[in-house]
Amino acid sequence: MLALSRKKNEALIINNNIEISVLEIKGEQVKLGISAPKEIPVYRKEVYLQIQEANQESVSMDGLEALKNLLG
Missing domain, CATH: 1.20.5 (Single alpha-helices involved in coiled-coils or other helix-helix interfaces)
Structure with a gap:
């Protein structure tokens, strides 16, 4: 498993077509945004x-x- 640290408004790119963004951090809860092709x-x-x-x-x-x- 790869473990990465990200801050609010930072993102990860997976396989050139999936983006995972940190939208919000409240206490122990993290809200993520995921942009991926519809077929995934x-x-x-x-x-x-x-x-x-x-x-x-x-x-x-x-x-x-x-x-x-x-x-x-």
Whole structure:
């Protein structure tokens, strides 16, 4: 993991097309702005993990059995 220090109104550039800017700092909370192409999904980690969990559940054996039953 790369750890960098940034101040308010400073930014990082990733892969020439993603910019992460520090918009505001209040106590222990930091507000970030992310500019990325529309085809690149950007999620909060907790939302990403929920999506991954739901995807895993959908391909579980129960999900496959349900799909088989649905398709006959």
